[in-house]
Amino acid sequence: MNLLITRSMPEAVVRRAGAHFDVTWRNQVTPMSPDELTAALSEYDAILPTLGDIFAAGVFAKAPRTKILANFGVGYNHIDVAAAKAAGVAVTNTPGAVTDATADIALTLILMTARRAGEGERMLRRGAWTGWHPTQMLGMHLTGKRLGVIGMGRIGRAIARRCHFGFGMEVVFFNRSQVDPGLPARQGTFAEAMAADVVVLAVPGGATTRHLIDAEALGLMAPHALLINIARGDVVDEAALVAALKSGQIAGAGLDVYEFEPKVSPDLMAMENVTLLPHLGTAALEVRESMGMMAVDNLIASAEGRPLLNPVN
Numbered sequence: 001m002n003l004l005i006t007r008s009m010p011e012a013v014v015r016r017a018g019a020h021f022d023v024t025w026r027n028q029v030t031p032m033s034p035d036e037l038t039a040a041l042s043e044y045d046a047i048l049p050t051l052g053d054i055f056a057a058g059v060f061a062k063a064p065r066t067k068i069l070a071n072f073g074v075g076y077n078h079i080d081v082a083a084a085k086a087a088g089v090a091v092t093n094t095p096g097a098v099t100d101a102t103a104d105i106a107l108t109l110i111l112m113t114a115r116r117a118g119e120g121e122r123m124l125r126r127g128a129w130t131g132w133h134p135t136q137m138l139g140m141h142l143t144g145k146r147l148g149v150i151g152m153g154r155i156g157r158a159i160a161r162r163c164h165f166g167f168g169m170e171v172v173f174f175n176r177s178q179v180d181p182g183l184p185a186r187q188g189t190f191a192e193a194m195a196a197d198v199v200v201l202a203v204p205g206g207a208t209t210r211h212l213i214d215a216e217a218l219g220l221m222a223p224h225a226l227l228i229n230i231a232r233g234d235v236v237d238e239a240a241l242v243a244a245l246k247s248g249q250i251a252g253a254g255l256d257v258y259e260f261e262p263k264v265s266p267d268l269m270a271m272e273n274v275t276l277l278p279h280l281g282t283a284a285l286e287v288r289e290s291m292g293m294m295a296v297d298n299l300i301a302s303a304e305g306r307p308l309l310n311p312v313n
Contacts, residue, residue: 001022001045001046002024002044002046004043004046004048005026006047006049006050007028007031007050007052008027009048010285010289013288013289013295016292017048017296020299020300020303021046021303031054032053034056038059038062041059041066042062042064045065046066047068047069048071048296049069049072051078055079055083056083057083060080060083060087063087067302068090068091068298068302068308069089070092070296071091071092071312072094073098073282075093081313082313090308091312092298092308092312093310093312094290094294094295095154096294097287097290098155098282098287098291099155101281101282101283102230102282103155103158103162105230105256106159106202106228107159107166109228110163110198110226112254112275113226113252113273114141114252115139116139120137140224142163142167142169142198143167143168144167144170145169145170145197146171146198147164147169147172147199147200148173148174148192148193148195149171149185149199150174150190150200150202150203150212151173151174151202151204152179152181155202155230156200156202157181157182157183160185161183169198171183171184172185172187173185173186174188174189175187190217191220195220195222195225197222197224197226198225198226199221199225199226199228201213201227201231202230203235205235209231211234211237212236213227213229213235213236214240215237215243215244221244221249223248223249225250225251226250226251226252227250227252229255230256231257232257233257233260234259236255238265245274252273254277255277256278256281258279261279262279264276
């Protein structure tokens with residue numbers, strides 16, 4: 001079987017794939033275009049794509065040769081899984097491998113935004129710090145505050161554990177179905193979770209969650225509260241977020257993902273009360289290797305006619 005790896009990838013992953021497949025490695029950091037994806041579906045038995053490779057319904061218009069898209073990542077909203085299934089293409093993802101790393105980035109954003117760390121570092125680097133004093137850069141003290149988690153899957157639970165056991169935070173969460181969080185936490189309504197001191201978004205991307213956080217949802221938040229997004233950028237209506245921050249409707253935000261990624265709103269970049277990271281959620285070598293190895297495991301299972309490990313369609 002021949003395999004296309006669409007993007008730059010840890011070399012250990014490419015070596016392992018090469019031991020099982022005839023690999024074409026497109027070692028580039030930019031996504032493939034729709035025309036390139038359509039062509040790839042007709043040329044390769046299997047493809048290992050990732051975020052940014054947009055497999056919309058149109059790219060499956062011609063009967064594909066490809067039998068599996070082994071997505072590198074837990075999120076797969078860049079793939080029209082229904083269109084893929086109709087075209088006979090299986091789709092898999094890499095759950096589990098990303099959980100702790102993504103939760104760690106959520107905590108990074110919470111701490112940086114609550115304690116104004118990015119703002120403080122910028123002040124120091126430009127030579128504007130004049131020394132310590134009792135009212136300098138006062139931020140939010142996290143211990144004992146309430147955390148609202150929107151989406152209590154693997155990542156949501158990992159974030160809640162860190163906040164509850166690490167900072168003694170009370171946890172209230174919203175989830176579409178009843179779940180056992182496995183820690184002291186209360187499942188509440190969407191409005192109850194949004195009313196917390198710190199609100200973290202940990203829902204999957206896709207049509208059902210696009211603009212879940214709109215002007216109405218932001219209106220449920222307290223004026224001192226912080227919004228943290230480590231999910232997908234378009235879960236948040238970015239224009240509504242900018243308006244809420246400008247008006248003081250909420251106190252701050254910490255973002256690792258963006259609605260029009262990699263474009264970031266100039267308004268957000270100009271705000272000192274916003275922490276902005278360049279989608280670092282899983283950016284650790286061992287994590288990216290684990291993700292790649294899980295994708296390859298799915299490819300090998302497909303090639304050997306065994307059940308897929310992580311099917312999503």
